[in-house]
Every structure is written in C-alpha cells, then in structure tokens.
Amino acid sequence: MSFRENLLCIMDQKNHWGWKFLSGPGLKKSQLLIHFQQEFETYVRDFPLFLARVIGQMGSDTPNQLLREFAENLYEEQTGGISKSVSKGKSHPELFLKMMKGLSFSKKNFQNIKLLPTSLAYRSFIDKVTLIDDWQVSACLLTLFVEGSIQDRQRIQSAYKEKTKIEIKLKEHALIKYYALKSSDADLIKVHHAVEGGHRRSAWETLLPLIPSYLENLVEQRMREALELWLLFRDGVCIEMGLESQDFKDLLSKI
Ligand SMILES: [Fe+2]
C-alpha cells in the first residue's frame, strides 16, 4: 500500500463510540461541559500555537505554496482573518468560547481546567511531536490527524463537493437541535464550514507529496500513535461523563 493510503486507513479509524451520544439528545449540561472543557484544554485553545511551532521550524527551502498555506491556516485560526465576514476577526478558540457562552457556560468554566490523565497523555504527545520531531512530521500530525476526521477519504476525492448547505448543517447540528444553541452563537461551525475544506486539501495535496521518503515511516508511526492516544482521550472523557460503551457492556454481560 502507498504511504498516502496507509495514512488514509488510519484516518478511517478516527471514530469513537462516544460520538453517537455526543451527536444525539439527552446529555446533561454538566456532561457537555466535561466534553468541551477537555477538548478546549487539550487542543482547541492552543491549536494556533501548535501550528506556529511548525511554521517556525520551516526552512527557507520550503516550497512557497506550502509556506503560504500554513501561514494562511495560522492566520485564520489565530485571527479569523480569512473568514472575517463571519468571524468578525475572532480567533477560532475565541469563537469556541462564544459558542460555549451560547450554551450558558461562562469564560471561567474554561480557565484552570484540570486535564484527565488520558487527555494529558494525548496533549503531551502533541507537544512532544511539535517541539521535537522534524517539522514535516508535526505538520502531518496537526493538519492530517488533529484537524482531520473520518471523513477525510471522502472529502479529498477530486469530485467531492460539500453538498450540505450551511443552513441545513446548522439546523441538523446537535447543539442547535437538542441543546438550544442559537445560530448567532454558532459562528465557529459556520467558519469551519467555510474554510476547513481548504485546510483538508492543503494537508493531503500540498503537504503530503512533499514528505521526504526517509520520513514516511516516522509519519506513519506518529499517526498511529496519535490514533491510539486520541481513542484513549475520548474514552477518558466519555467515562468522566458517565457514558458507557456498548461493546464494553456486551463484554461484561458475557462474564
Ligand atoms: Fe479551526
């Protein structure tokens, strides 16, 4: 299998049993808060910082298109500069907090968050890779794995077009549908709808072909480690929320 295909197979597995609870109704506000606090502290607040670490290490021989796309990604994540008509110049972490306010969580709820051990493990891994590994490896970790999703295979097909209109996406979004989030507080969802397709294409089409072959094994290894730690991170959050995996229940019932 090709390098690209191996990475796509890893992304196919970025799927967690807790998702069906998080995308459905019936969670208490206190449960939602745990989920969002851990997400914020683990990677949402500092995503621009992680990207800046990568850009800071890119050498002068880095192709211009890649430099530009990463600089644009950072500019957008840290200032909302590209999506200004929607973001009003707010960074993505700030838009996240705006969305939290819309769910009646205060700014204070997002200060001094204590990471669960499994969240700390995933976070420390992102720190270690972005501070120590070659920038090509951390660039893949951030833009392929952290920003990417199980939908990446489908989204990078050349004929792929985002079919769902933002109005429908908003109407169907669990936070709006079940948890009374107002569309006016959902700017983060709108901004991601507008710019994230570009970030996905940049990662798979500009970055990936530029990875030197001697780094391919390490990139694959880091992506596999990321998947394992991400699954544990999600397990930890769900357990703290009091959710239970159906597989785990089935297993217990057989003992
Ligand atoms: Fe973002």
Ligand SMILES: [Fe+2]
């Ligand atoms: Fe992004």
